Amino acid sequence: MTTLPVRPRSAKRALRRSLLGWAFLAPAVALIALFTITPFVQAILLSFQSWDGVSPDAPWVGLANYEFIAGDQTFWASMRNVLVFGAVGFVAGNGIALAMAVAVNAITRGRTFFRTVFYLPGVLSVVVVGLLFSSILAPGSGVLNRALELVGLGALQQNWLGDPDVALPAVAAVFVWFHWGFGFLLFLAGLQDVPKELYEAASLDGAGRWARFRSITWPHLAPVTSIVSLLTLLAALQIFGTVQVLTNGGPGYHTMVPTLAIYNEAFVNWRYGSAAAMSVVFGxxxxxxxxxxxxxTGRRWHP
Known part of the structure; x- marks a missing residue:
């Protein structure tokens, strides 16, 4: 069996298309190199130096910064805390967003209203959310404690943001409320792409709601689930503003997260080298x- 040689004109056309594609990609590649790759390399280099942010000299200290953060209890406590945010965001956040999307997709009237209401938290700024929940979770006069008192559950009143035992779950709940709108919209868009004929055929076969969800809805949402899960997990692990406004890492370090620890190390303690080492480890x-x-997710959805 002989193969036909590639015509020169076809080869030139393929080369021209390749060059055209790289020409369109060049601005994006340049921006990524300038604002992502370059700062990343500079952070790695700075992690081996000692710099206070002011002095013109930044002496090379080798692995001293990494040895420092290895014994920094605050940083490792923040790493443990952020795993809680990641687990809550990944499981509870995605579960609530999916449940809301399924419920809104099932109704015919009022869909626009509920779609707006459920997405509304995501358009608020971090400061607004922090001030809102600071008043809701305030001890004594807070809205939540007042509501518990009105329904006869006054014994459950808490200093929600000041008690070490409940501060982390409280902030995690605020994070879920603040971020569920994005996943909700993506799940809702994915549900609207599922063919209606499949549900009709399953209903004729006697399949119930759970069977239809498990056999039709869930498999068709696989690509959306992967994207939403990854984005939600990264948002939870990189949480900063919500914690800073609500608790600033307190009480003690019970709600400290790595991004806030890195911020404090650099801009409060003026130790940019160790802050860079923290950012490298966390990144x-x-x-x-x-x-x-x-x-x-790739192995699960593509066996």
Whole structure:
């Protein structure tokens, strides 16, 4: 069996298309190199130096910054805390967003209203959300404690943001409320792409709601679920503004997260080298978790 040689005109056309594609990609590649790759490389270099943010000299200290953060209890406490945010955002956040999307997709009247209401938290600023929930969760005069008192549950009143035992779950609940709108819209868009004929055929076969969801809805939402899960997980692990406004890492360090710890190390303690080392360790953990999550979802949805 002989193969026909590629015509020169076809080869030139393929080369021209390739060059045209790279020409369109060049601005984006340049921006990524300037604002992502370059700062990342500079952060790695700074993690081996000692700099206070003011002095013109930044002496090379080798692994001293990494040795410092290895014994920094605040940083590792923040890493443990952010795993809680990641788990809550990944499980509860995605579960609530999916449940709301399924409920809104099932109704015919009022869909626009509920779609707006459920997405509304996502358009608010972090400061607005922080001030709102600071008043809701305030001890004594807070809206939540007042509501518990009115329904006869006054014994459950708490200092929601000041009690070490409940501060982390309280902030995690605020995060879920603040971020569920994005996943809700993506799930809702994915549900509207599922062919209606499949549901009609399943109903004729006697399949119930759970059977239809498990056999039709869930498999068709696989690509959307992977995207929403990854984005929600990354948002939860990189949480900053919500924690800073509500608790600033307190009480003690019970709600401290890595992004806030890095911020304090650089802009409060003026130790940019150790802050850069923290960012390298945390960034590496984010990349590793992202790869593991993508590998897991890819193996699950494409056996």
């Amino acid at each position: 590496g953990a984010l990349v590793l978790l992202s790869l593991l999550q993508l590998a897991f």
